[in-house]
Amino acid sequence: MFNRSKSEAPTSTDSAAANEAARLQAEEIASGKGRATPSRKEREAANRRPLVPADRKAARVADRDRARVERERQQAGLAAGDERYLPVRDKGPQKKFARDFVDARWSVGEFLVPIVVALLLVTFLPFPSDIKNTVSSYVLIVVWGFFLLTVVDCLVMGGLLVRRLREKYGTAERGVRWYASMRAIQLRPLRMPKPQIKRGQTPS
Structure with a gap:
């Protein structure tokens, strides 16, 4: 029941x-x-995700667009000095300070390439044969003189930079002088990352 x-x-x-x-x-x-x-x-x-997209052509176009956008983002980040997009050689606060230190001053080296190119072009001008040798000799002397001025300027700048780094950080990274010198001999508009400081400004 x-x-x-x-x-x-x-x-x-x-x-x-x-x-x-x-x-x-x-x-x-x-x-x-x-x-x-x-x-x-x-x-x-x-x-579920298909291993092979239904429209391969559209998928390739989409992949190219994504890659292009990513490249543009990385390039913009590099130009702006964003640490996330910088190569190893440019990373770190001391490298940032070195870039600002170089960009805040006028450097002899940034005019080295334009002057050398201009002087070499002068040697191709149609001078009389008796004058051409003299012009070539003077051009060679000026080129070497400007090169020596660039070396001296980089040495002085490197010494000042190392002193500032030691005052600020207690020590200076190895190779920071060479890093600053290589930036100093580049034309300012071509430097990468782009200058983030005006000439005459004091690096922070």
Whole structure:
């Protein structure tokens, strides 16, 4: 008399389904989603990704566009001196200070390449033969003289830079003189990262 009929007896499958539904409902309430929890089939379908895109040409175009945008972002970050996009040789506060130190001053070396090119072009002008040798000799003397001035200027600048770095950081990184000198002999508009300080400004 106390036995239930077969139609009223709960099966293990129904019990498991009810427990799963209750668990999902509890998770939904706890997380405060405010929306229905996706079923297992929906989650599996969302996780499926085709190994080969349906439209390969469109996928290649999209990949090229993403690569171009990333390159432009990296180039802009490098030009702005963003540490995330700098190569190893440009990273660090001392390298940043060295760049600002160089960019804040006039350097003899930044005029080296334009002057050398201009003087070499002078030697190709159609001078008379008796004057041409004299002009070539003077050009060679000026080029070497300007080169020596550049070396002296870089040595002086390197010494001042190292002193400032030691005052600010307690020590100077190895190779920072060479790093600053290589920047000093570049034309200001061509320096990379781009100058972040005006001439005459004091590097911070």
